Amino acid sequence: MESNNLIINLKDISFSYSGDKPVLDNLSFQLLRGDRIGLVGPNGSGKTTLLHVIMGLLRPLSGTIELFGKTAHEEKDFRAIRKKIGLLFQDPDDQLFSPTVLEDVAFGPLNLGKSPEEARDIASQTLVGLDLSGFENRITYKLSGGEKKLVSLATVLAMDPEVLLLDEPTNGLDDETEEKITDILKGLSLSCIFISHNLDFLFETTNRVYAMADGKILLDETLVPHSHVHTHRFGRLPHEHKP
Amino acid sequence: MIEEQFSIGDSFVHNLDPRVKIIVAIIFSVVVAVSTSFSALLPALVVAVILILLAKLPVGKVFYRLLFVNGLILFLWFLLPFTFQGDALFTVGPLVGTKEGVLYVSQITFKSNTILLAMIALLATIPISTLGHAMRQLYVPDKAVHLFLFTYRYIHVIFQEYQRLVNAMRIRGFIPKTNIHTYKSYAYLVGILLVRSYDRAERIHKAMLCRGFTGRYYTLSRFSVRTRDLVYLTVMLAAILGLVMLQWRVTI
Numbered sequence: 141m142e143s144n145n146l147i148i149n150l151k152d153i154s155f156s157y158s159g160d161k162p163v164l165d166n167l168s169f170q171l172l173r174g175d176r177i178g179l180v181g182p183n184g185s186g187k188t189t190l191l192h193v194i195m196g197l198l199r200p201l202s203g204t205i206e207l208f209g210k211t212a213h214e215e216k217d218f219r220a221i222r223k224k225i226g227l228l229f230q231d232p233d234d235q236l237f238s239p240t241v242l243e244d245v246a247f248g249p250l251n252l253g254k255s256p257e258e259a260r261d262i263a264s265q266t267l268v269g270l271d272l273s274g275f276e277n278r279i280t281y282k283l284s285g286g287e288k289k290l291v292s293l294a295t296v297l298a299m300d301p302e303v304l305l306l307d308e309p310t311n312g313l314d315d316e317t318e319e320k321i322t323d324i325l326k327g328l329s330l331s332c333i334f335i336s337h338n339l340d341f342l343f344e345t346t347n348r349v350y351a352m353a354d355g356k357i358l359l360d361e362t363l364v365p366h367s368h369v370h371t372h373r374f375g376r377l378p379h380e381h382k383p
Numbered sequence: 384m385i386e387e388q389f390s391i392g393d394s395f396v397h398n399l400d401p402r403v404k405i406i407v408a409i410i411f412s413v414v415v416a417v418s419t420s421f422s423a424l425l426p427a428l429v430v431a432v433i434l435i436l437l438a439k440l441p442v443g444k445v446f447y448r449l450l451f452v453n454g455l456i457l458f459l460w461f462l463l464p465f466t467f468q469g470d471a472l473f474t475v476g477p478l479v480g481t482k483e484g485v486l487y488v489s490q491i492t493f494k495s496n497t498i499l500l501a502m503i504a505l506l507a508t509i510p511i512s513t514l515g516h517a518m519r520q521l522y523v524p525d526k527a528v529h530l531f532l533f534t535y536r537y538i539h540v541i542f543q544e545y546q547r548l549v550n551a552m553r554i555r556g557f558i559p560k561t562n563i564h565t566y567k568s569y570a571y572l573v574g575i576l577l578v579r580s581y582d583r584a585e586r587i588h589k590a591m592l593c594r595g596f597t598g599r600y601y602t603l604s605r606f607s608v609r610t611r612d613l614v615y616l617t618v619m620l621a622a623i624l625g626l627v628m629l630q631w632r633v634t635i
């Protein structure tokens with residue numbers, strides 16, 4: 141294993157919001173270049189928290205975070221890596237804050253130091269890539285739920301990240317939009333972590349699925365996504381089939 | 384929630400540089416607000432109406448907006464004529480309406496409607512986001528502009544949250560009455576709304592940090608002043624100067 145292939149390296153991370161029950165409990169996790177990892181787990185198991193710790197939005201109580209081979213401690217360290225790691229928030233209303241779609245998608249590129257013209261071009265191209273041409277001047281708060289999700293994705297992709305962290309990208313989408321997002325994500329050659337309750341989606345877009353419970357990632361219970369078309373009661377829950 | 388009824392359009396006024404419109408709107412309003420003579424207020428109203436016509440706005444909707452303000456002014460009509468000292472003009476029972484009072488309320492009526500019409504014609508015809516950027520280019524402090532744009536963006540989200548909460552109360556049979564239970568429930572509603580807004584603000588800030596926000600806010604918009612903007616600015620400044628001369632009876 142070459143060390144420069146190690147993009148995210150979390151060692152013994154503990155985190156808690158209020159000090160009582162740890163949300164992340166001595167968690168260790170590694171993401172290598174090219175890894176496509178799915179993350180499942182019950183509500184409240186700490187999946188969102190994990191992504192926010194990786195981005196430096198929450199500081200762990202103990203443990204070390206190594207990103208792109210460098211240890212990240214303070215805001216300054218994380219600032220540099222946020223250009224390389226894109227996070228899609230669970231609720232698109234948190235992500236879209238500009239009045240118009242174009243401005244919101246251009247926000248990231250402008251922060252990266254692009255000129256207004258370049259940022260405008262990048263934003264337009266990203267929107268075209270997501271089949272959202274014509275959305276440029278739409279008002280962000282007047283978009284439908286699915287459209288908001290897609291535009292949020294555009295705001296992240298416009299920064300041209302090397303790693304993509306998506307927090308429940310298909311939640312609340314209709315089948316058609318879900319298919320569209322699945323196709324788009326399948327086509328991206330990025331390292332990624334996708335949180336989802338939707339195993340079909342994870343099967344299509346990732347090559348390994350980890351389960352999270354009690355503040356830990358259960359490595360020994362790695363689910364191997366596999367294709368089998370069938371329906372039965374509770375078929376969406378993690379389940380195994382005898383060979 | 385906030386509907387930008389007038390902001391989209393393709394009229395002479397819509398196509399003007401927003402900075403020019405803001406400047407004219409401010410000067411015009413200030414001059415109208417301090418004018419006292421009807422020989423200035425009447426022409427000012429005419430100017431405002433012309434601006435509305437130039438903006439090709441739906442007359443019905445503009446009237447509807449005026450109704451609200453004039454409802455308030457109607458109230459003043461019942462009050463001010465009787466509380467002003469001066470020559471008696473009419474009496475209603477024991478109350479004496481004075482000439483000065485009536486003149487004063489008439490002035491207020493003229494001024495309010497004129498300023499409102501000018502604001503609708505000049506400011507409501509600018510999309511809010513553009514208004515924000517134009518404000519920044521006119522050297523309004525960045526913080527004030529952010530506050531303005533964020534308020535616009537999230538007032539809708541907070542209103543939706545409010546509606547969700549109200550619906551949650553309704554589906555469980557909540558009917559407002561004048562009792563402790565009602566007051567308590569409303570207090571919870573407001574409390575939760577505040578807490579949620581705070582949480583929301585925090586998440587938005589985090590989302591901005593993730594996209595490389597470092598406290599500086601960049602903008603895509605560049606405005607350009609064209610010949611028609613200059614012509615418009617000149618004509619409007621001349622008109623306003625005219626109003627000033629009418630007001631203070633200056634003659635050339």
Ligand SMILES: Nc1ncnc2c1ncn2[C@@H]1O[C@H](COP(=O)(O)OP(=O)(O)O)[C@@H](O)[C@H]1O
Pocket residue numbers: 157158163181182183184185186187188189190
């Ligand atoms: N801002 C917060 N303040 C306090 N507790 C929180 C906060 N956010 C999440 N939690 C708690 O942390 C736990 C993990 O939450 P989260 O990471 O959002 O789970 P998931 O994304 O897996 O559903 C939950 O028990 C939740 O109640």
Ligand SMILES: [Mg+2]
Pocket residue numbers: 187188189230307
């Ligand atoms: Mg979550």
